[in-house]
Amino acid sequence: xxxxxxxxxxxxxxxxxxxxxxxxxxxxxxxxxxxxxxxxxxxxxxxxxxxxxxxxxxxxxxxxxxxxxxxxxxxxxxxxxxxxxxxxxxxxxxxxxxxxxxxxxxxxxxxxxxxxxxxxxxxxxxxxxxxxxxxxxxxxxxxxxxxxxxxxxxxxxxxxxxxxxxxxxxxxxxxxxxxxxxxxxxxxxxxxxxxxxxxxxxxxxxxxxxxxxxxxxxxxxxxxxxxxxxxxxxxxxxxxxxxxxxxxxxxxxxxxxxxxxxxxxxxxxxxxxxxxxxxxxxxxxxxxxxxxxxxxxxxxxxxxxxxxxxxxxxxxxxxxxxxxxxxxxxxxxxxxxxxxxxxxxxxxxxxxxxxxxxxxxxxxxxxxxxxxxxxxxxxxxxxxxxxxxxxxxxxxxxxxxxxxxxxxxxxxxxxxxx
Amino acid sequence: xxxxxxxxxxxxxxxxxxxxxxxxxxxxxxxxxxxxxxxxxxxxxxxxxxxxxxxxxxxxxxxxxxxxxxxxxxxxxxxxxxxxxxxxxxxxxxxxxxxxxxxxxxxxxxxxxxxxxxxxxxxxxxxxxxxxxxxxxxxxxxxxxxxxxxxxxxxxxxxxxxxxxxxxxxxxxxxxxxxxxxxxxxxxxxxxxxxxxxxxxxxxxxxxxxxxxxxxxxxxxxxxxxxxxxxxxxxxxxxxxxxxxxxxxxxxxxxxxxxxxxxxxxxxxxxxxxxxxxxxxxxxxxxxxxxxxxxxxxxxxxxxxxxxxxxxxxxxxxxxxxxxxxxxxxxxxxxxxxxxxxxxxxxxxxxxxxxxxxxxxxxxxxxxxxxxxxxxxxxxxxxxxxxxxxxxxxxxxxxxxxxxxxxxxxxxxxxxxx
Numbered sequence: 067x068x069x070x071x072x073x074x075x076x077x078x079x080x081x082x083x084x085x086x087x088x089x090x091x092x093x094x095x096x097x098x099x100x101x102x103x104x105x106x107x108x109x110x111x112x113x114x115x116x117x118x119x120x121x122x123x124x125x126x127x128x129x130x131x132x133x134x135x136x137x138x139x140x141x142x143x144x145x146x147x148x149x150x151x152x153x154x155x156x157x158x159x160x161x162x163x164x165x166x167x168x169x170x171x172x173x174x175x176x177x178x179x180x181x182x183x184x185x186x187x188x189x190x191x192x193x194x195x196x197x198x199x200x201x202x203x204x205x206x207x208x209x210x211x212x213x214x215x216x217x218x219x220x221x222x223x224x225x226x227x228x229x230x231x232x233x234x235x236x237x238x239x240x241x242x243x244x245x246x247x248x249x250x251x252x253x254x255x256x257x258x259x260x261x262x263x264x265x266x267x268x269x270x271x272x273x274x275x276x277x278x279x280x281x282x283x284x285x286x287x288x289x290x291x292x293x294x295x296x297x298x299x300x301x302x303x304x305x306x307x308x309x310x311x312x313x314x315x316x317x318x319x320x321x322x323x324x325x326x327x328x329x330x331x332x333x334x335x336x337x338x339x340x341x342x343x344x345x346x347x348x349x350x351x352x353x354x355x356x357x358x359x360x361x362x363x364x365x366x367x368x369x370x371x372x373x374x375x376x377x378x379x380x381x382x383x384x385x386x387x388x389x390x391x392x393x394x395x396x397x398x399x400x401x402x403x404x405x406x407x408x409x410x411x412x413x414x415x416x417x418x419x420x421x422x423x424x425x426x427x428x429x430x431x432x433x434x435x436x437x438x439x440x441x442x443x444x445x446x447x448x449x450x451x452x453x454x455x456x457x458x459x460x461x462x463x464x465x466x467x468x469x470x471x472x473x474x475x476x477x478x479x480x481x482x483x484x
Numbered sequence: 485x486x487x488x489x490x491x492x493x494x495x496x497x498x499x500x501x502x503x504x505x506x507x508x509x510x511x512x513x514x515x516x517x518x519x520x521x522x523x524x525x526x527x528x529x530x531x532x533x534x535x536x537x538x539x540x541x542x543x544x545x546x547x548x549x550x551x552x553x554x555x556x557x558x559x560x561x562x563x564x565x566x567x568x569x570x571x572x573x574x575x576x577x578x579x580x581x582x583x584x585x586x587x588x589x590x591x592x593x594x595x596x597x598x599x600x601x602x603x604x605x606x607x608x609x610x611x612x613x614x615x616x617x618x619x620x621x622x623x624x625x626x627x628x629x630x631x632x633x634x635x636x637x638x639x640x641x642x643x644x645x646x647x648x649x650x651x652x653x654x655x656x657x658x659x660x661x662x663x664x665x666x667x668x669x670x671x672x673x674x675x676x677x678x679x680x681x682x683x684x685x686x687x688x689x690x691x692x693x694x695x696x697x698x699x700x701x702x703x704x705x706x707x708x709x710x711x712x713x714x715x716x717x718x719x720x721x722x723x724x725x726x727x728x729x730x731x732x733x734x735x736x737x738x739x740x741x742x743x744x745x746x747x748x749x750x751x752x753x754x755x756x757x758x759x760x761x762x763x764x765x766x767x768x769x770x771x772x773x774x775x776x777x778x779x780x781x782x783x784x785x786x787x788x789x790x791x792x793x794x795x796x797x798x799x800x801x802x803x804x805x806x807x808x809x810x811x812x813x814x815x816x817x818x819x820x821x822x823x824x825x826x827x828x829x830x831x832x833x834x835x836x837x838x839x840x841x842x843x844x845x846x847x848x849x850x851x852x853x854x855x856x857x858x859x860x861x862x863x864x865x866x867x868x869x870x871x872x873x874x875x876x877x878x879x880x881x882x883x884x885x886x887x888x889x890x891x892x893x894x895x896x897x898x899x900x901x902x
Contacts, residue, residue, distance in 0.1 A: 085819070089843060168864060174853060176863055181845055183875050266875055287705065287876040308898040315900035401503070410894075423893045425507060427599055435592060435896025444901070445594055445892065446586060457601050457684055457889040458705040459877040471875040474863065475841045476828075478853025480726040482733035483862070 069249070073257035076212055076245050077264030080185040083242035084210035088182045090238070092159035098237040099155035099202055103148040105233035106198065106226070110144050116225035117194070124218050136193050137219055147198040147226075150449055154202040157448035160467040161208040164475070175477040180470045182208030184266040187258055188451075189214045189280055191272035194222035200269075201230050201244045203451045207469035210243045212265065214258065216272070217250035224248055259284040267469075269452050289464070291455035293379040294324030294407035296437040299396040299422070300340060301413035302333040308434060309412040310344055315436040316410070318351045322381045324453065325408050325440040329376060329386040331396045337389045338364055345387075353383045360389035376403045393418050397425050404428050406455040408440035429455055429462035487667070491675035494630055494663050495682030498603040501660035502628035506600045508656070510577035516655040517573035517620055521566040523651035524616065524644070528562045534643035535612070542636050554611050555637055565616040565644075568867055572620040575866035578885040579626040582893075593895040598888045600626030602684040605676055606869075607632045607698055609690035612640040618687075619648050619662045621869045625887035628661045630683065632676065634690070635668035642666055677702040685887075687870050707882070709873035711797040712742030712825035714855040717814040717840070718758060719831035720751040726852060727830040728762050733854040734828070736769045740799045742871065743826050743858040747794060747804040749814045755807045756782055763805075771801045778807035794821045811836050815843050822846050824873040826858035847873055847880035 067075075087095075106113065117139040124134050160180050167177035186209050188200045197213055204211035215223040227246040235241050247254050259268065262285040269289050270280040277290050298316060300309045316327035332340055341364045345355055355361075356371040368387070375386040376399070390396045393411075400409050410432035411422040419433045430440045440463060442450025447465025454460045460468040485493075505513075524531070535557040542552050578598050585595035604627050606618045615631055622629035633641040645664040653659050665672050677686065680703040687707050688698035695708050716734060718727045734745035750758055759782045763773055773779075774789040786805070793804040794817070808814045811829075818827050828850035829840040837851045848858045858881060860868025865883025872878045878886040 088845065170862075170864055174857060179841075287874070305898070311898065311900055319901055410896075419895075423597075427506065427891060430892040430894060432894040433896055434898050435894050436900045438901040439592060439894065439896075439899065440892075444588075446588055456705070458707075461889045462892045471879045473845060474848040474858075474880045476848065476850040476853050476857065477837075478828075478851055478857075480723070480729065480852050481857065482729055482854045483737055483856040 069251065069254055070257050073247075073254060073261065074264070076247070077185065077258075077261040079242035080210040080212055080245060081264050083240040084182065084184045086240035087205065087210060087243050088161070088208045090208070092161075094238045095159065095205055095208070096155045098234045098239045099151055099205060101233040101237045102202065102230045103151040103155070105229045106144055106148045106151070109229045110141065113144060113222065113225050113229065114139055116221040119221040120219050127218075129218065133218070137222070139194060139222055143195060147195050150195075150199055151202040153443075154206050154448050154466065157206060157466060159206065160470050165472060172481050173479060174481055177475045178472040179475050180467070181473050183469055183471055185210045185212065185264060186469060187212045187214070187265045187268045187286070189255060189258075189268065189270045189272075189276070191216040191276055194219045194226060196271060197223045197226045197246070198230065199449050200451060201227070203449055203466050204469060205234065205239065205243060206448075207466040209469055212245050212247065212258065214247040214255060220248075220250055255280070256283055259286060262286050271452055287459070289452065289454045289456065289460060291324070291405070291407065291453050293405050294326070295328045295377065295379050295403060295405040296325060296407055296440075297329045297331060297400050297404065297409045298327055298437065299331040299390070299393070299400075299409070299411045300333060300336070301393065301411055301415060301418055302335045303414040303418070304333075304336070304340075304412040305414060306340055306343075309340065310347060312410070312412060312434070312436045313344060314347060314351065316438055317348065317353060317385055318383065319438055321383050324379070325437050326381070327385065327437055328378060328380055329388065329403070331388050331390050331399055333396075334360070334389050334391045337361070341365060341387070348385060351383070353385050356384065356386050358388040361387045364389075379405070393421060397422070400426055400428070407453065408432065408437045410435055410437050429453070487669065487672055488675050491665075491672060491679065492682070494665070495603065495676075495679040497660035498628040498630055498663060499682050501658040502600065502602045504658035505623070505628060505661050506579070506626045508626070510579075512656045513577065513623055513626070514573045516652045516657045517569055517623060519651040519655045520620065520648045521569040521573070523647045524562055524566045524569070527647045528559065531562060531640065531643050531647065532557055534639040537639040538637050545636075547636065551636070555640070557612060557640055561613060565613050568613075568617055569620040571861075572624050572866050572884065575624065575884060577624065578888050583890060590899050591897060592899055595893045596890040597893050598885070599891050601887055601889055603628045603630065603682060604887060605630045605632070605683045605686045605704070607673060607676075607686065607688045607690075607694065609634040609694055612637045612644060614689060615641045615644045615664070616648065617867050618869060619645070621867055621884050622887060623652065623657065623661065624866075625884040627887055630663050630665065630676065632665040632673060638666075638668055673698070674701055677704060680704050689870055705877070707870065707872045707874065707878060709742070709823075709825065709871045711823050712744070712871075713746045713795065713797050713821060713823040714743060714825055714858075715747045715749060715818050715822065715827045716745055716855065717749040717808070717811070717818075717827070717829045718751060718754070719811065719829055719833060719836055720753045721832040721836070722754070722758075722830040723832060724758055724761075727758065728765060730828070730830060730852070730854045731762060732765060732769065734856055735766065735771060735803055736801065737854075737856055739801050742797070743855050744799070745803065745855055746796060746798055747806065747821070749806050749808050749817060751814075752778070752807050752809045755779070759783060759805070766803060769801070771803050774802065774804050776806040779805045782807075797823070811839060815840070818844055818846070825871065826850065826855045828853055828855050847871070
């Protein structure tokens with residue numbers, strides 16, 4: 067059977083399963099999710115054997131230590147996958163919620179009710195734990211899912227999905243609700259992206275290259291984010307100790323992720339007081355600073371920033387620093403360079419806090435908090451299927467609710483239109 | 485200046501205007517909208533002079549009487565455009581609404597706040613009143629709009645937009661918030677559809693050909709509906725008088741629109757009793773019936789339906805009729821043939837009503853009401869920018885709220901991530 071037919075067959079199987087899971091009561095989904103979590107733990111050794119094949123292959127291919135580290139299904143990773151599924155199970159079921167209901171003058175009672183999207187395709191790289199997270203969120207929200215992971219984790223992904231699918235179908239979920247694309251042929255992705263009548267949404271997770279490839283070739287709607295160029299603005303009235311603690315956390319706690327800080331903006335009136343101590347602490351932690359001209363006057367040892375630095379997502383211990391004359395200039399800078407991910411203001415000024423929240427239109431805007439909180443789990447969404455930095459459908463961290471839509475339900479008593 | 489530069493310039497102007505209108509208080513938008521309505525009425529003669537050019541051209545081109553009729557800006561059409569804008573003005577402002585807010589264990593207060601999408605592109609055919617409706621809804625929701633109407637209404641559209649833009653900018657709205665593409669060159673549309681960094685959403689309104697053209701060529705997200713194949717299921721327990729009244733209304737009150745009835749499903753247990761009288765009434769109103777085999781046994785004078793009839797959006801006085809053995813078969817038929825627009829059940833049975841609402845996943849599902857109500861204005865959304873039959877972002881009739889998205893706002897007290 068050719069790739070096209072195989073992908074179409076998967077899509078049709080998923081579509082059929084999606085019709086069945088959409089009607090299941092919450093309790094069945096919760097039991098199945100808990101059984102999936104138990105299944106992962108019970109099959110730990112088998113999963114790790116499959117994982118060893120991937121890791122050996124990765125070593126042969128000469129992958130970096132960091133990439134191999136991401137790949138390994140340690141006891142801890144398996145436990146945390148299971149725990150993640152249990153957390154999703156414990157969340158409220160978004161499906162069936164009536165978000166609004168109102169009565170029209172003619173007596174029609176009109177409501178908006180949440181329903182699953184149908185079939186979700188997830189296209190991702192490296193980390194095999196995405197297989198478990200994504201499957202759990204799709205099932206919680208009543209969807210069927212087609213998973214296409216990276217070729218370096220193919221044995222692990224297939225093993226995880228097999229365990230999940232077995233646990234799911236022996237607990238009342240329809241066959242086909244979780245499927246993995248078992249070939250690593252890139253053309254399989256191209257065929258998947260053409261199934262606009264069978265797949266409702268594609269979510270790519272990974273590097274910018276993968277995401278652009280998917281966005282360019284998909285006939286199915288895609289929710290995506292390319293990168294996170296997160297800003298913190300230290301206002302004139304900021305509590306310096308708080309600002310320093312937040313900047314350190316945002317830049318250094320985990321620099322390689324999309325919600326880490328990339329550019330620090332400092333109000334000109336306090337730059338001379340704030341920056342030297344802040345910079346010393348950052349440099350101590352191994353952070354390289356790239357500053358604007360005013361920053362250079364205060365921190366002569368810093369490297370000069372170029373235009374590229376304002377656009378950069380370093381994902382590394384590097385920080386761009388710019389002195390701005392006021393809140394307006396801070397907002398202007400963010401408007402120009404932001405990736406619409408997450409921005410935070412550190413301030414004691416009530417009006418500036420409210421203006422920042424109002425006027426900065428990134429997907430997450432914060433006052434006096436670390437950008438590192440910009441994450442589905444940290445926000446209380448249970449787990450995260452991705453972060454959207456495009457505005458359609460969802461904007462910001464996405465949980466199970468973002469994998470639903472609403473339909474109109476109308477209760478009449480025989481009304482006709484005049 | 486080439487087409488590409490002209491379209492890019494429009495896009496940039498719209499983007500700049502969108503940043504300004506996003507911050508405007510509701511009162512300014514309401515005053516501007518009311519001034520736009522007044523402006524249309526005050527400029528009625530000038531609009532009609534421009535409209536005469538289009539109508540004369542249409543006559544020369546030999547357009548059908550129906551098409552010319554749609555084109556004419558009669559006194560009544562101008563008054564209804566103005567009234568439509570005033571209704572939109574009177575609606576609540578969706579922008580700034582905090583739809584949810586919750587506190588995390590670490591004290592972070594997290595909310596979702598409505599913001600405008602930014603720049604909306606509307607690509608439409610014939611009726612010049614869309615120019616006014618679309619502009620009003622985009623302004624109400626804090627967006628800038630680029631309008632590209634059909635070439636047969638170009639003089640009318642430009643005249644309407646000029647009046648609207650003049651009224652808007654003399655009442656505090658930024659220049660560039662309403663723009664019309666003044667060339668009828670189809671390549672202008674292609675250039676527009678490439679401006680993914682300047683336009684946030686494209687809404688095509690018109691025939692299936694236009695919509696497919698836009699969906700295929702756009703790099704910008706598109707919200708669309710191709711057609712409306714609406715179903716009514718007359719259940720065994722239906723009140724026959726109510727069913728007949730609703731079927732007549734749904735089929736004949738305005739057969740040329742997307743929420744008109746196209747297929748009637750009748751429960752086998754009551755088909756012999758219900759269909760003869762229903763059919764007689766329909767035939768009296770000029771409706772041609774195309775029936776399944778069981779229907780033919782009851783109505784031997786009907787024409788036999790083929791597979792194409794189940795898929796057909798007649799937009800005409802033709803009705804497909806099928807006898808089904810129960811609710812399950814009705815739902816199955818709808819699942820197979822529905823365009824996800826609107827379906828209604830006529831029943832006195834509580835459980836069947838609830839099952840129909842639950843299990844039919846079209847964008848609007850009704851009990852004991854005419855499909856003709858499936859419309860933004862009838863639902864109380866003020867006016868309608870379109871109807872989405874795809875599930876992403878919006879599903880069903882769309883009003884001003886559907887031209888917004890939500891961002892996360894986070895109030896912290898110095899929290900950092902552990």
